């Protein structure tokens with residue numbers, strides 16, 4: 001991917017002009033190229049409680065996700081004179097999570113890789129190495145643990161303040177069978193996500209029987225094994241419908 005370092009420095013300098021830095025009088029701007037070609041920017045925002053100051057790179061990471069996510073490929077950070085500024089230690093940790101070892105940082109004399117700027121970085125791999133469960137995996141609350149492997153999870157779209165999100169619920173009934181015994185039909189309600197794959201992962205952590213209801217109300221099988229008659233067509237994890 002071509003990196004236009006001049007354009008990144010210009011975008012960082014424009015963001016720097018909007019910095020809110022009345023205490024340090026040290027405005028900072030940052031701009032990063034995202035793996036889909038977008039450029040995201042940020043400026044430092046200080047606070048009367050000095051320690052709560054947000055660095056320019058924090059703004060970059062927030063805009064990265066607020067504008068659609070992706071991975072950071074290259075970042076330029078500038079001080080009040082427009083000269084390259086190396087990210088502080090905390091921001092190197094932030095950048096590592098969203099760009100990884102290959103993300104390049106403008107260092108004046110040339111770009112330097114994050115692998116060099118944050119050697120032996122701590123990250124999600126350390127969490128995973130210490131636990132049997134991947135750090136990103138959805139967890140079943142202990143009070144519902146006895147239901148694991150039973151029931152059905154229904155994943156469906158829902159409107160949150162008029163915006164389409166994905167949510168779901170875990171119900172006791174299995175396809176074609178009435179709920180076993182007494183008690184509420186629903187075991188657990190899911191949170192909401194912007195990404196349907198997160199909702200399906202929540203379901204698969206609970207039971208092999210996961211059904212996704214699409215916009216048209218059609219049930220798609222996102223569970224293990226062969227689709228049951230109630231949901232004869234499979235949900236495609238790639239985001240499409242098969």
Ligand SMILES: O=c1ccn([C@H]2C[C@H](O)[C@@H](CO)O2)c(=O)[nH]1
Pocket residue numbers: 021024026027028043044045046053054055056057077086087088091
């Ligand atoms: O990488 C850095 C280092 C510092 N600052 C800001 C924080 C504070 O507002 C000012 C002085 O430390 O510079 C950043 O935005 N990014």
